[in-house]
Amino acid sequence: MKKNIFCFIIILFVINLFGGCAIVENEESLDLKELNYEEIADKLIRFHVIANSDSEEDQALKLKVRDRIIDKMSIKLEKAESLDQARDILNSSIEEVNSIAREVIIEEGFDYDVNTMLSNENFPDKIYGDYVFPQGTYEAYRVIIGSGEGQNWWCVMFPPLCFVDESKNIVDTKKLDENIANLDDKVEENKEDNKKVIFKFKVVEVFNKIFN
Incomplete structure (x- = not known):
């Protein structure tokens, strides 16, 4: 049972990894910038x-x-x-x-x-x-x-x-x-000189939700 759960988590991670890549590409094209x-x-x-x-x-x-x-x-x-x-x-x-x-x-x-x-x-x-x-x-x-x-x-x-x-x-x-x-x-x-523009990608939020 534990082995099946572990495999499911790995599969979910891989799916989100490749799906997340597409999301990141889309977010980059939009150039969404998080303000300070x-x-x-x-x-x-x-x-x-x-x-x-x-x-x-x-x-x-x-x-x-x-x-x-x-x-x-x-x-x-x-x-x-x-x-x-x-x-x-x-x-x-x-x-x-x-x-x-x-x-x-x-x-x-x-x-x-x-x-x-x-x-x-x-x-x-x-x-x-x-x-x-x-x-x-x-x-x-x-x-x-x-x-x-x-x-x-x-x-x-x-x-x-x-x-x-x-x-x-x-x-x-x-x-x-x-x-x-x-x-x-x-x-x-x-x-x-200390101002920074932070690019925010949805894939980060996805990974945080998975591992938290």
Whole structure:
């Protein structure tokens, strides 16, 4: 029995090894780069819209609420030149954002409550454009629809990377690169040589799951 289990583990390892090679090749072609959490965590504000549930209707509603809020807040955040200014704008707009969301919810025939807040939350690894935002605590502007038990949609609200096109889905990689670079403008010059871009491959996660 033990011999069979050992053989099964070896076979599984070989399958993942060759399968992982293909995954690595694909990840390299995408050039996914993991950002340094310590360098970005306190320099941006994320935007999350959390659906009431994962039902098709609630997920569709989430995106409609997202669109209406982005259309309004993109104009306001154009004036923000710093994180503090963006934070002030977002905090002073909470009631307005709640009203916008409620308006959409009622238009779509639902009766969910909405709670909007600017808070520090812990998030898992997330891919955004060509970047991997590492797991950690980030400041986030969160719009929670109803019970907030569904999947969320997110973007970087400041610097304003959410507002790329009318679909709200496309990330302008060039603009993202420029804004990520600008996040480090105030970092001391002697830290520049220590910056590293870490390539993150799914095959590593697969092996970790197998052997842990």
